[in-house]
Amino acid sequence: MLKGRLLAIAKEVPPSKCIADIGTDHGLVPVWLIENGIVQKAIITDISSKSLAKAEGLIKQRGLESKIEARTGDGLKPIKPGEVDTVIMAGMGGMLIRNILTDAPCVAEKVKRFVLQPMTAQSALRKWLVENGYAIVDETLVREDSRFYEIIVATHGSQRIYNEVYYDIGYMLIKKNDPLLKEFIKQKIDKTNNIIHHLERQNTENSINAAEEFRRKLLQYKEVYQWVLRLNKS
Numbered sequence: 001m002l003k004g005r006l007l008a009i010a011k012e013v014p015p016s017k018c019i020a021d022i023g024t025d026h027g028l029v030p031v032w033l034i035e036n037g038i039v040q041k042a043i044i045t046d047i048s049s050k051s052l053a054k055a056e057g058l059i060k061q062r063g064l065e066s067k068i069e070a071r072t073g074d075g076l077k078p079i080k081p082g083e084v085d086t087v088i089m090a091g092m093g094g095m096l097i098r099n100i101l102t103d104a105p106c107v108a109e110k111v112k113r114f115v116l117q118p119m120t121a122q123s124a125l126r127k128w129l130v131e132n133g134y135a136i137v138d139e140t141l142v143r144e145d146s147r148f149y150e151i152i153v154a155t156h157g158s159q160r161i162y163n164e165v166y167y168d169i170g171y172m173l174i175k176k177n178d179p180l181l182k183e184f185i186k187q188k189i190d191k192t193n194n195i196i197h198h199l200e201r202q203n204t205e206n207s208i209n210a211a212e213e214f215r216r217k218l219l220q221y222k223e224v225y226q227w228v229l230r231l232n233k234s
């Protein structure tokens, strides 16, 4: 039933008593986790009652009303402190995920594992996590058509980032030599080159400074690309 991005997210959830899927929408991930015996109970939330109704329809259809509880609300606010071991937040912007973590500190501090799949601002989210008492313990890349999705798994803890390129290309992706890493970096290099060409055409003071910053990033990406090529030759 699950595949691609959603399956990769579900696979990052360890056997748990109770998990929460925040911004669940369709509810496919918690249903899969319950039906595969990975979690005993799930709480699903969504800020939109219309979205949550989709998940509730699926839960009813699968007869899982006793195992999956739906709550309408903002971020982690519908969850009580200590109620869940693992939190999934997927398909939302990175800054929204950051705000959700900041807005409910009493709930967030009791959660053991966060499975995050930001659609945007992935680098900013990694930086925020590392600077705010979280450690990134795993990462996975998924590609659907030409789009890459970055799944970031975090726990409470401390972590040192030795090179700021690891905010753009997760260190764990390099450490585990993710099968999609080479193509992911190649796409990053191509996109950065396009941005630089676009900025160079504008020729304003701001665009000149921005182009300089992107050239610096490009060099870092190319360096990591070379490491990955070497890693795959040895």
Ligand SMILES: C[S@@+](CC[C@H](N)C(=O)[O-])C[C@H]1O[C@@H](n2cnc3c(N)ncnc32)[C@H](O)[C@@H]1O
Pocket (backbone or CB within 6 Å): 022, 023, 024, 025, 026, 045, 046, 047, 048, 051, 073, 074, 075, 076, 089, 090, 091, 092, 096, 100
């Ligand atoms: C694009 S869907 C992602 C659905 C699913 N998690 C996935 O990854 O496929 C984003 C969902 O997040 C919900 N959402 C947005 N802001 C939210 C918030 N502050 N708290 C809870 N849910 C939110 C939206 O209503 C929407 O259903």
